[in-house]
Amino acid sequence: MPVLDIRSLTREFTRRGKPFAAVDHVDLSIDAGEFVAIVGRSGNGKTTLLNLITGLLRPTSGTVTVDGLDVASLDDRTASAMRNRTIGFVTQSATLLGNLTVLDNVILPAVMTNDGHGTAARNGDAATAPAKTADPDMPDVIAPGHDDDGDDPLAHRAHALLASLQVDDLAGCYPKELSGGEMRRVSIARALINRPKLLIADEPTGDLDADSTAVVMRLLRRTADDGTAVLMVTHDPDALAYVDRTLRMDRGQLAAA
Amino acid sequence: MPHITLGSLPFENLKRKPFRTAALVIVVTMLTVAFYGGALLATNLKAGLNSMQERMGADLMVVPQNTGTKAEALLTSGSSSTFYFTNDIEQAVAKADGVSQVTAQTYISSLAAACCDEKVQIIGFDPATDFVIEPWITSQYERTLKDGEVVAGANINVSANGTIKLYNHEFPVAAQLASTGTSLDNSVFVNESTIPAVVSYSAKTGHAAIPAEYADKAISAVLVKTGDADTKTVAANIADTVKADGVTGLGYVYPGGVTASTKASLDAIIGYAGLFLAVFWIMGLIVLLAVFASSMNERKREFAAYRIMGATRGMLVGVIVRESATVGLIGGLIGIGSASLAILPFNTLIGARLQLPYLQSGAFTVLALIAAGLAFAVATGLIASVAAAVRLSAPETYLTLREGE
Numbered sequence: 265m266p267v268l269d270i271r272s273l274t275r276e277f278t279r280r281g282k283p284f285a286a287v288d289h290v291d292l293s294i295d296a297g298e299f300v301a302i303v304g305r306s307g308n309g310k311t312t313l314l315n316l317i318t319g320l321l322r323p324t325s326g327t328v329t330v331d332g333l334d335v336a337s338l339d340d341r342t343a344s345a346m347r348n349r350t351i352g353f354v355t356q357s358a359t360l361l362g363n364l365t366v367l368d369n370v371i372l373p374a375v376m377t378n379d380g381h382g383t384a385a386r387n388g389d390a391a392t393a394p395a396k397t398a399d400p401d402m403p404d405v406i407a408p409g410h411d412d413d414g415d416d417p418l419a420h421r422a423h424a425l426l427a428s429l430q431v432d433d434l435a436g437c438y439p440k441e442l443s444g445g446e447m448r449r450v451s452i453a454r455a456l457i458n459r460p461k462l463l464i465a466d467e468p469t470g471d472l473d474a475d476s477t478a479v480v481m482r483l484l485r486r487t488a489d490d491g492t493a494v495l496m497v498t499h500d501p502d503a504l505a506y507v508d509r510t511l512r513m514d515r516g517q518l519a520a521a
Numbered sequence: 522m523p524h525i526t527l528g529s530l531p532f533e534n535l536k537r538k539p540f541r542t543a544a545l546v547i548v549v550t551m552l553t554v555a556f557y558g559g560a561l562l563a564t565n566l567k568a569g570l571n572s573m574q575e576r577m578g579a580d581l582m583v584v585p586q587n588t589g590t591k592a593e594a595l596l597t598s599g600s601s602s603t604f605y606f607t608n609d610i611e612q613a614v615a616k617a618d619g620v621s622q623v624t625a626q627t628y629i630s631s632l633a634a635a636c637c638d639e640k641v642q643i644i645g646f647d648p649a650t651d652f653v654i655e656p657w658i659t660s661q662y663e664r665t666l667k668d669g670e671v672v673a674g675a676n677i678n679v680s681a682n683g684t685i686k687l688y689n690h691e692f693p694v695a696a697q698l699a700s701t702g703t704s705l706d707n708s709v710f711v712n713e714s715t716i717p718a719v720v721s722y723s724a725k726t727g728h729a730a731i732p733a734e735y736a737d738k739a740i741s742a743v744l745v746k747t748g749d750a751d752t753k754t755v756a757a758n759i760a761d762t763v764k765a766d767g768v769t770g771l772g773y774v775y776p777g778g779v780t781a782s783t784k785a786s787l788d789a790i791i792g793y794a795g796l797f798l799a800v801f802w803i804m805g806l807i808v809l810l811a812v813f814a815s816s817m818n819e820r821k822r823e824f825a826a827y828r829i830m831g832a833t834r835g836m837l838v839g840v841i842v843r844e845s846a847t848v849g850l851i852g853g854l855i856g857i858g859s860a861s862l863a864i865l866p867f868n869t870l871i872g873a874r875l876q877l878p879y880l881q882s883g884a885f886t887v888l889a890l891i892a893a894g895l896a897f898a899v900a901t902g903l904i905a906s907v908a909a910a911v912r913l914s915a916p917e918t919y920l921t922l923r924e925g926e
Contacts, residue, residue, distance in 0.1 A: 320828060341833050348831020359826035363537035368525035373830040375526050419524050438537075454830070 265332060267462050267493035268294040268317065273326035275309075275316055286312040288516035289326065294495055296461065299488035301496045301504055303521060304513035310497045311356055313513065314464050317495070318351055319343035331461050348376050352455030356466040356497075358447045360439040360454075367435040370422040370454045377458075418457075425453035428483055430476075444471035452480060456487065463487055465496040469503050481506040527836070531843040542848065545812060549852025549898050550859070552805040555798050557894030558860035563791045564886060565868070569702030569878030570787055578653040579744035579776055581752045583614055583759060586770035592742060593774055595704055601630035601642035603730050605739040608768050614743045617762040619750030624650040625740040627716050629723070629730045631687045636726045638686045641677060642708040645716040653744055654710060662696035669693070669718065671709040675700035676869055685709060688722035688730075702872060702880025742774075752777070787877065802901070809905030813845065817909040838910045842903060849902025853895045861891075 270292040276283045286309040294300050302310055315321040317328050319335040328335040331350050335343060347353070360369050426432035429449040439447055448471050455463060465484065469477040477500065485506045488494045496507065504510055510521040525533065535542045573596065584592045588604040595602070605627065615623045627645035631637040646654045648666060658672055666672060671692045673679055684691040687709070700706055711719065720736040723729050731739045747755045756773045763771065817824075824837055832840075864871065865881070872879030882890075 318829070341835075344828075344831045344833040344836075346831075347829065353829045355826075355829060357822065359822055359829060361823055361826060363534045363823075364525055368533075371524045372530075375524070376831050376836070416524060422524075 266293040266295050266329075267331055268292065268495065269327075269329040270317070271327045271329075273313070273316060273328060274324045275312055275321060276324045285309075285324075285516045287316060287323075290516070290518045292511070292518060294462070294493045296493050297488055297491050298509070299485060299494040299496070299507045301498055301507040301510045302513050302518070303498060303504070303510060306499075308513050309516040310513050311466055313518070314353070314466055314495070314497060317462075317464060318347050318353055320347075345377070348373055349458055350461050352458065352460035352463040352492075354448070354451050354455045354463075354465040354468050356470070358439070358444070358451070360442075360447055360450055362439050364438075365435065366426065366431070366437050366439070366442070366450050367419065367422055369439070369450060370425060370457055371418050373454060374418050374421075374457050422453065422457060425456055426450070429453055430479055445473065445476050448472060449476070449480060452483065459492075461492060463492050463494045465494065465498075467498055467500075468496060469498065469500045474502065477502055531840050531847060534840070535844055535847060541812070541816060545809065545848045545902075546852045546855065548805050548808055548812075549849050549901055550856040552802055552901055553853045553856025553894055553898045554860045555801050556897050557857050557890060558864060559794050559798050560890050560893070561860065561864055561882070561887070562871070563794065564882045564890065565702070565871075565879050566787050566791070566875070566877055568882050568886075569872070569880040570784055572701045572880045573703045573783070573878040578656070578746075580747040581745040581756060581759075582774040582776065583610070583743040583745060583756075584741065584772040584774060586772050588741075589772040589774050592772070595628065595642065596774070596776055601628075601640060601704075601707065603628060603630045603741075605731055605735060605741045607735060607739075608766075609738055610763060610768060610771075611740060611743050613763045613766045613768065614745065614759050617755065617759040619747050619755035619758050620745050621748035621750075622650075622652060622746035624652060624744050625713070626651075626654075626742050626744060627713065627739060628741040629716070629719055632726075632728060634726075634728075636686075636689045636728075638680070639678060641674075641685075641687070642704060643671075643687065643719060644708050644710050645713050645719070646710060647713040652746065654705075657701075657705075658696075658698065658710060661698055664695070666695060666710070666712050668712060668714045670695040670715075671711050673697045674706040674708045674710075676706040677709060688719065688726050688728075690718075690722040700880060702878045783877065806901060806905060809901065810908060813841075813906050813909050817912065841906050841910050845902040845906035846899050847902075849899035850895065852902070853898025856898060857891055857894045860894075861887075 270290055273287055273290040274285055275287040276285050278284075288309070290313060292300075302313070304310055312321065316323050317330065317335070319328075319338060323336055330346060333342075333346055333350075335346070338346065360366075361372070364372065423432055423435060426435055429452060431446055431449045431453070434442060434446060434450070439450075442450065448468060452465070452468060455465070463484070468484065469480055472480060481503050484494055484496065488508075496503070498504070511518050512521040582592055585604055585606050591602040591604055594600065611623060611625045614620060624647055629643040629645070631639070631641050631643060633640040644654065648655055658666070662672055669692065671685060671694055673685060673694045673696070675698055677685060677694075677697065679685055679694045679697060683694050685694055686692075692709070692711075694709075698705070716739070717736045720729065720731045720733070720739075723731075724733060745755065745759075752775055760771060763769075827837055827840070865887075868879065868881045
């Protein structure tokens with residue numbers, strides 16, 4: 265069963281009294297462990313498609329199925345739980361919370377679950393896996409020791425994710441102290457904290473230099489290799505080298521690139 | 522260091538926006554001071570009025586001509602004064618139609634000078650006939666007041682050796698009464714037999730309160746109970762009766778009317794204060810609504826982020842509601858604390874400045890007002906955030922939050 269299955273998905277908006285389809289009869293299926301990229305010009309419906317997949321927008325017609333759940337039929341509570349536990353979302357714009365430190369930003373999705381204890385984030389230890397299996401191409405992915413974490417597995421996992429993206433030294437900083445690229449990497453760490461089955465990334469390398477792009481793309485690639493379905497929207501040609509499949513979106517319609 | 526939790530999120534948001542939080546807290550504090558402080562003052566004034574009504578056992582006071590205002594001031598909360606009849610009028614008044622009971626009182630004011638501990642109203646009464654003060658004194662002092670002794674009102678400063686100096690004489694204080702919120706609190710009570718001695722002491726200081734020739738018989742007012750008869754008619758009967766004895770030009774005070782006029786004044790004050798408070802509250806609420814609405818616009822991205830991370834609409838509303846409730850609670854506590862500090866320790870001063878019966882309400886009433894003040898403050902905060910909460914709970918919240926992007 266694919267992690268993401270989209271059938272004839274359409275979302276119309278009204279502009280100056282005339283309806284137009286931002287997403288027009290889109291079909292897409294992504295299996296676990298598959299890394300798919302969508303390219304296309306700005307304003308062609310890519311971000312709208314991602315918002316429909318997460319249930320943040322309701323489709324005009326068609327269906328989105330994530331991990332066996334028909335997203336449009338879910339009530340707010342169930343859809344929110346799905347977004348929290350099944351999907352990780354790296355947004356196009358900076359959405360880190362200015363009132364929280366980098367570490368708390370990464371941890372926050374883990375404490376939003378019903379149990380309030382971040383069970384999803386604690387199960388297994390995939391995030392720290394990169395630290396155990398050294399990657400010669402990655403400069404430093406070993407999470408440094410954090411004596412002040414005590415027995416807090418959420419903090420441990422958050423530090424490990426930040427370390428894998430080379431921003432763990434910024435854990436105590438507030439977002440306004442970060443560059444655009446650093447914020448983007450923290451957003452990725454936040455999206456991965458709950459071990460999502462589907463990771464959605466909207467231009468994850470948009471603000472990054474070549475070295476940082478490589479770090480991020482390798483992490484996304486490994487995330488896919490560990491079994492997560494990854495869907496990425498990008499304008500960055502360098503990022504396409506890491507994906508399994510590339511699609512193009514043009515005027516709301518999706519086709520193979 | 523403990524990590525973030527959903528419960529601590531609103532507090533982090535408030536902590537990291539100190540200026541906005543302080544501004545909101547100040548607005549709620551001001552509203553709470555107005556609400557709680559106003560309610561406390563109004564309650565104390567009403568308690569004072571009730572106390573005054575309880576202390577007024579007479580239907581009619583017959584006083585010398587042109588001393589009605591002074592007599593009314595004695596009943597409410599005015600300054601002390603001295604006035605007296607030069608005629609023996611009590612018996613004449615008692616004979617009038619419609620009069621069922623009479624008693625005489627004598628009013629002498631001490632001086633704000635070295636001869637006296639303080640300026641107080643000395644009230645001489647006849648324990649045998651009195652029906653106004655005696656029941657009140659008896660309720661708190663079981664023994665009979667001896668000649669030369671005084672019973673002190675609640676606000677009188679009694680010296681450590683249990684005396685009060687008036688006209689260079691140390692009067693033993695037999696008892697001190699509980700607070701009534703009226704001028705009785707600033708009075709000392711002596712029996713009628715002690716009055717000549719008081720006059721004598723005052724004469725020795727060079728400030729004779731009453732000329733020596735009237736010292737034994739001077740009375741300031743005849744207090745009348747009329748039973749079922751109309752007080753105005755009885756007053757007319759008294760005028761006719763005393764006229765036959767050659768006395769004209771009496772003054773009449775109707776304690777019930779004084780109470781009614783005081784109540785009317787009080788109601789007017791409370792009415793205006795209530796109106797002012799309502800306008801003030803609406804203005805404050807508009808400011809709070811504007812601040813919350815404006816902060817909602819600047820926080821759209823933040824709330825969009827919550828949704829992306831899996832927050833339900835209820836969670837977003839919860840964050841806003843807990844933030845505003847916290848602001849309300851903090852503002853309420855500061856407001857109640859400030860108003861309490863400004864009012865509770867200064868009851869006597871407030872009563873004196875208001876020139877109205879003012880009696881501090883009991884602890885239970887104050888606690889109830891504190892609870893109401895806190896509820897008011899928290900409710901104000903919650904009402905102010907309701908518009909933001911409604912917007913957040915709308916369908917496709919995310920679309921609303923990303924409008925214009």
